[in-house]
Amino acid sequence: MKLERDFYERNDVVKIAQDLLGKTLVTSLNGQYTAGKITELEAYAGRDDKACHANDGLRTKRTEAMYWQGGTAYVYLCYGIHHLFNVVTNREGLADAVLIRAIEPLEGLELMQARRKKPKPDKTLSSGPGTLSAALGINTQQHYGLDLLGDTIWIEDAPAVRKSDRVVSTRIGVEYAEEDALKPWRFYLKDTKWVSKKLKEDKVM
DNA sequence: AATTAGATGTTCT
């Protein structure tokens, strides 16, 4: 079952991020179907979070979609090369988003390998925010601001992940955000290899 | 195994 608008429009990105862990991210592009289980993600809040692109009401051509209604795709170009996929949450005007950082491939493996030019479906296929987007065929040109309740990109429901199977850490690559860099807003599944960076000791929250 | 360089668009200084 496809996740509905009210799932995304809740007023708590961190809770939504936790709920999104283990769900299935699907893309159907010109009849090409690929799907993967969300194994790692991070929450970004539009207010009181210096790591967020839309912090302090910052509104640019790039961040515009973060202000749209929950259940919108926010795709942006990182380091001029990688297309990072985010799920916009909260109501229109409140710029929260969840960055999907890794997936475990479930369907369309051959297609993902072809897109990534990988002979084998090992963990480098989709364990990282840039690589998963490439594997699923997501890019800024075609998918920026897309509605996730449509039939191009959407998220399928899946059984909730137990707290004890969820690891918490600080977010990756946000050292510039000063005190907000310490926020424990990155989550990943404990028993999966499909994660960009594992902690030495898993922390559960 | 760990570190480094090179790829390069958008945004801000």
Add this chain to the structure above:
DNA sequence: GAACATCTAATTA
């Protein structure tokens, strides 16, 4: 011009 929610291949040890 600098920094950036990154990845890969090459280099060093």
